[in-house]
Amino acid sequence: MFPSGSSLAFPASLSSILGHAHRDHSEKEVTPVRRKLECCAKFGHSTPMDVTLVTLDRPAGQTSPKKPTRLQQLLRINRVSPVLSDLFMASLPPxxxxxxxxxxxxxxxxxxxxxxxxxxxxxxxxxxxxxxxxxxxxxxxxxxxxxxxxxxxxxxxxxxxxxxxxxxxxxxxxxxxxxxxxxxxxxxxxxxxxxxxxxxxxxxxxxxxxxxxxxxxxxxxxITLAGLTAYQGLVDQCKITAGQRLFINGGNSTVGRFAIQIAKNLGAYVVTSCSGENALKVKSFGADEIIDYKRVDLPSYLVKNYTSNPFDAIYDVVGNILNFFPRSAPVLNPKGLFLTISIDLPKGLGSKMRFLFLLFNVAVRPTWLGGVNRKWKFVTTKSNKTQLNTLAKLASEEKLRxxxxxxxxxxxxxxxxxxxxxxxxxxxxxxxxxxx
Known part of the structure; x- marks a missing residue:
């Protein structure tokens, strides 16, 4: 549970534990802890780490819950008491x-x-x-x-x-x-x-x-930031479901790799882009089709080969909205979403102003003024404990690498x-x- 070489230092004996406890807690709080420590000592557990493991329903020397031992049955506890928790904190370096x-x-x-x-x-x-x-x-x-x-x-x-x-x-x-x-x-x-x-x-x-x-x-x-970015983009914003078609621009990025795996777990058909030298690696994450972006003009290639079978969503992990979004309509279903992860602003105030003008011209201009007749959004990542636990579950089941x-x-x-x-x-x- 705690690796060797840990900087955590504990008092050397159970008697010193009680000394620390009396300093910060009342006799009423300390008495049940004293009884537990005495019980631990009878069973040969003489260090605070032993006591902590026992209190956690983890016999000394084991790092995962097991069937309760006789000692644990006597103690009838399964969580660390506030007194022991405070003692643990007192052992930290200043x-x-x-x-x-x-x-x-x-x-x-x-x-x-x-x-x-x-x-x-x-x-x-x-x-x-x-x-x-x-x-x-x-x-x-x-x-x-x-x-x-x-x-x-x-x-x-x-x-x-x-x-x-x-x-x-x-x-x-x-x-x-x-x-x-x-x-x-x-x-x-x-x-x-x-x-x-x-x-x-x-x-x-x-x-x-x-x-x-x-x-x-x-x-x-x-896992966390990249995993949540991929998950929330696909589930919350693109609303990908089983049987839908998805294009991920940038399959070899960390977010792209997560997105491929999550989309496949959702039952989607995934087409992605990456360089030829990384194709086998990206394929191992579950992508159904891979396009080598170094050998083709990607937007033109998609229009040529996927217009007859367009995507339900496009997840642009690269942030290539200026070049990609204006040509996305033929390969994106009318109710589909073009989702982009980021935009790298150029250096210099003049360059930034020109970039923002082009962005407005490409992505914000209404369709009646010649804008693209498709919806686009930036992905926004927020903390979400339920989704974090979902990612942990996928990883534990070896469905997320x-x-x-x-x-x-x-x-x-x-x-x-x-x-x-x-x-x-x-x-x-x-x-x-x-x-x-």
Missing amino acids: VQQVWLQKRRGDHTKSIELNTQAPIPALEPGHVLVRVRAVALNPLGVKTMSTIPSFARKFPTMLENDLCGEILNPNDSEFQIGDEVFGMSTFEDCLKKGRGALGQYILVKTENLAHKPKNITADEAAG VDVDSTYGFDQAGLFAAFDRMKTNKACGKIVVHVP
């Missing part, structure tokens, strides 16, 4: 390491490692998580230099997606030691300066799910290399940073 963005700009000029950051105090609706792995997202890299200082809080802890362990469940459905994955939301980053690239962070319970046992922490860390492109250390050299890899746009899978 400070932690976090990566902070201090100012707007490229990562080489704007971020710093703070080795003396305080461990956050609990808040209602939040749990304390010991982070083990953080997956980078293109959004995090882009917003470092694009969002103005007045629109966000500085300093800001970096990134969103994470996997770790519950340290304080704070009366939630989680228990101490549960392995979880999820995210610190983009809103929390902007308004509160809370991200994922730290050792101990507060996360809203609604933004976490139990990690499937059959995937690694690195894989779990890469996460590929890891590369992993990096938490030091400056490692983190900078991770961001550099992200900027190449050549990663085939998630880029993950390990948290010590």
